Amino acid sequence: MAAFWTGLAFAGLAAIFALVPWAYLAARLVGAAYLFWVAWGMWRGASQPMALGTRPARHAFRDGMLINLTNPKSVLFAAAVLVVIFPGDMSAGAKLAVVMNHLVIEVVFYSALALMLSRPAMARACLRARLVIDKAAALVLGALGLRLLFGR
Secondary structure (H helix, E strand, O other), X not given: OHHHHHHHHHHOHHHXXXXXXXXXXXXXXXXXXXXXXXXXXXXXXXXXXXXXOOOOHHHHHHHHHHHHHOOHHHHHHHHHHHHHHOOOOOOHHHHHHHHHHHHHHHHHHHHHHHHHHOOHHHHHHHHHOHHHHHHHHHHHHHHHHHHHHHOO
């Protein structure tokens, strides 16, 4: 998602949010509501037995995409960092190189994470720590929802 938001930041989405404040407000409200919904589901389901293989992988992918797409702070962060780090007169090719760099880093990192978690010993360790991990993640998502709702 960093590559997506970086591309949109280069394309000027932050400027659109600045010009159309209600669009940013709507994105914040939808994003906060979705974060609260996911946090509540994680909190509630943390102590439930885990049913492996009952949910298609595409649903997990979709949920992750929705969390990232409904968080306008990601694009604003990308826009703010890009303004500071990269010169404003970058060529389209240079901008594409930055976006592709983010994409490669994401693919490599998340592939390595998936590979690591596919190891039986690591999977067992994660399952043993699941209650704590899920409750902590729910708290973090809830806090992010509150920050998105009440932050500047």
